[in-house]
Amino acid sequence: MHGRTAVAGVGESRYYRRGAADETEFQLACIAIRNAVEDAGLKLSDVDGIVSFMDRDRNHPARLGAALGTGKLNFTGQAWGGGGNLGMSTLMIADGALTAGYAECVVIFRALAQGQFGRFGRAPAVARAAGEQAYLMPFGVAAPVVRNALMVRRYMHEHGIGQEALAEIALAAYAHAQHNPRAVRYGHPLTREDYHASRWIAEPFHLFDCCQENDGAAAIVMTTAERARDLAKPPVYLRAAAAGMERWGGVPAFNEPSFPNGRYWHIGEKLWERAGAGPADVDVAQFYENFSGTTLMAISDIGFAPADGIEDFVSGGNIQWPDGDLPINTSGGNLAEAYIHGFQAVNEGVRQVRGDSTCQVPDVELSLVVSGPGTPPGSAALFSREP
Amino acid sequence: MDRYLPEDWILPALDDGNRDFFTSGRLALQRCVECGTVQHPPEDVCRSCQSQRLEAAEAEGNGRIYSFSIVHHPLGPKLAGSVPYNVALIQLDDHPHVRIVGNVCDPDEGPLEIGQRVRAVWTTVPDPHSDEPLRLPQWVRGEPAGPQAE
Numbered sequence: 001m002h003g004r005t006a007v008a009g010v011g012e013s014r015y016y017r018r019g020a021a022d023e024t025e026f027q028l029a030c031i032a033i034r035n036a037v038e039d040a041g042l043k044l045s046d047v048d049g050i051v052s053f054m055d056r057d058r059n060h061p062a063r064l065g066a067a068l069g070t071g072k073l074n075f076t077g078q079a080w081g082g083g084g085n086l087g088m089s090t091l092m093i094a095d096g097a098l099t100a101g102y103a104e105c106v107v108i109f110r111a112l113a114q115g116q117f118g119r120f121g122r123a124p125a126v127a128r129a130a131g132e133q134a135y136l137m138p139f140g141v142a143a144p145v146v147r148n149a150l151m152v153r154r155y156m157h158e159h160g161i162g163q164e165a166l167a168e169i170a171l172a173a174y175a176h177a178q179h180n181p182r183a184v185r186y187g188h189p190l191t192r193e194d195y196h197a198s199r200w201i202a203e204p205f206h207l208f209d210c211c212q213e214n215d216g217a218a219a220i221v222m223t224t225a226e227r228a229r230d231l232a233k234p235p236v237y238l239r240a241a242a243a244g245m246e247r248w249g250g251v252p253a254f255n256e257p258s259f260p261n262g263r264y265w266h267i268g269e270k271l272w273e274r275a276g277a278g279p280a281d282v283d284v285a286q287f288y289e290n291f292s293g294t295t296l297m298a299i300s301d302i303g304f305a306p307a308d309g310i311e312d313f314v315s316g317g318n319i320q321w322p323d324g325d326l327p328i329n330t331s332g333g334n335l336a337e338a339y340i341h342g343f344q345a346v347n348e349g350v351r352q353v354r355g356d357s358t359c360q361v362p363d364v365e366l367s368l369v370v371s372g373p374g375t376p377p378g379s380a381a382l383f384s385r386e387p
Numbered sequence: 388m389d390r391y392l393p394e395d396w397i398l399p400a401l402d403d404g405n406r407d408f409f410t411s412g413r414l415a416l417q418r419c420v421e422c423g424t425v426q427h428p429p430e431d432v433c434r435s436c437q438s439q440r441l442e443a444a445e446a447e448g449n450g451r452i453y454s455f456s457i458v459h460h461p462l463g464p465k466l467a468g469s470v471p472y473n474v475a476l477i478q479l480d481d482h483p484h485v486r487i488v489g490n491v492c493d494p495d496e497g498p499l500e501i502g503q504r505v506r507a508v509w510t511t512v513p514d515p516h517s518d519e520p521l522r523l524p525q526w527v528r529g530e531p532a533g534p535q536a537e
Binding site: 121122123125126127128129130132134135136137138139140141142143145146149150151153154157199200201202203204248251252253254255257259260 | 391392396397398399400402405408409426427428434453454455456457458459460462463466469471472474476484485486487488489490501523
């Protein structure tokens with residue numbers, strides 16, 4: 001915390017449309033990790049820790065360590081309790097391991113090939129739904145898009161938010177992706193008219209409100225601040241991170257007291273307190289967009305604007321590079337770069353601090369990355385140029 | 388009434404906590420014997436006082452639409468003939484902190500809006516794993532009624 005650890009390298013596989021990858025999901029993971037280690041100027045044999053997230057993740061650390069020829073593993077860990085909500089919790093785990101001295105060089109990654117395994121946009125092929133899902137799936141709440149639609153419809157109703165606010169999230173992502181050759185939607189610009197003309201998926205979400213389904217992997221290397229200063233790239237310090245949920249934020253099936261929003265109130269408070277900074281100090285931000293509307297909630301909850309003012313905040317180009325006050329999702333985000341469960345956003349947040357983004361904000365001191373608000377517990381990380 | 392979604396669509400997997408809700412034909416909630424808190428969905432412990440002494444509590448089955456979505460994209464082949472369909476979140480009159488997911492099954496009543504009054508009706512679905520059928524709550528718009536209609 002407070003700059004004692006840093007991101008030393010970032011890497012990714014090529015990002016593909018779902019089903020278009022020639023590589024297996026495991027091969028994609030290996031490529032991203034190898035690229036991140038190389039970016040840092042390290043060797044795979046320097047790696048002594050592996051961290052990831054996603055319940056039931058398929059890419060086991062022992063298999064990865066063996067395949068990649070890492071050094072002795074001194075630490076493995078996984079953020080627990082969901083998927084895209086957990087992305088930045090992995091950095092807290094690595095930060096803890098590094099500052100405690102349990103490991104010296106930790107790789108964090110997420111590989112996701114929806115063309116090879118179950119698609120997040122489809123109901124699972126089951127006859128029966130258990131646990132929380134018993135109250136959802138039999139009634140057609142059978143994929144994240146419907147679940148998030150129920151949250152966002154209520155949020156829009158309570159705060160007088162119109163469809164244009166959702167459009168702004170999609171338009172920003174697509175505008176930024178047109179500068180980023182890594183983006184799957186590079187070369188496919190989106191106009192406001194295209195957005196409104198696109199088909200409904202689950203109201204209030206049009207097609208372009210929904211993240212893509214992709215094949216790909218993203219990875220970073222974290223080490224101590226001291227060691228990072230001797231490596232190939234300028235260190236990008238972890239200034240602060242926060243994770244968790246409100247008390248009773250985890251009551252299932254839309255029965256949490258703070259529904260429909262509130263997932264990032266607590267995380268914002270902790271993050272700004274730990275960082276000694278506030279939303280006004282942030283130069284650029286990456287917000288997980290499984291769906292445009294939940295991104296609005298996260299922007300508001302974490303402290304950038306009250307919910308009643310979120311439509312004004314995202315309008316008028318305010319979240320678009322190069323002229324907006326808070327450019328968001330500057331690589332194209334989950335909507336237009338790739339949906340690697342939000343982890344590709346870390347690579348972009350780091351590149352913004354280094355000065356390597358394809359939509360580079362000048363002189364970035366603080367770069368924010370926020371994971372998904374669709375499911376508790378959530379997480380967020382703040383990167384800095386100075387420790 | 389017929390099931391709103393297809394007969395072969397996903398059914399709830401029954402367990403001791405949810406059996407009443409999905410088989411009794413009543414809106415079965417859960418009440419803590421120790422502190423009286425009513426909770427939904429059911430849990431193995433009271434979320435307020437952590438007691439494990441929990442009993443059935445019944446809601447009257449009247450409420451309002453708290454949120455909804457019209458789903459246009461079939462999430463699987465079995466839903467291909469069912470789109471567009473609605474999904475609604477119902478806030479109960481007698482337990483306003485409780486919200487229940489369901490479908491509003493009265494297409495002649497016009498478009499759904501947040502705040503519209505609804506009441507529970509029941510659809511009976513054969514359970515391939517049991518002699519006892521499942522009874523799923525569904526919703527129709529209208530003012531609170533007396534005995535719940537079949």
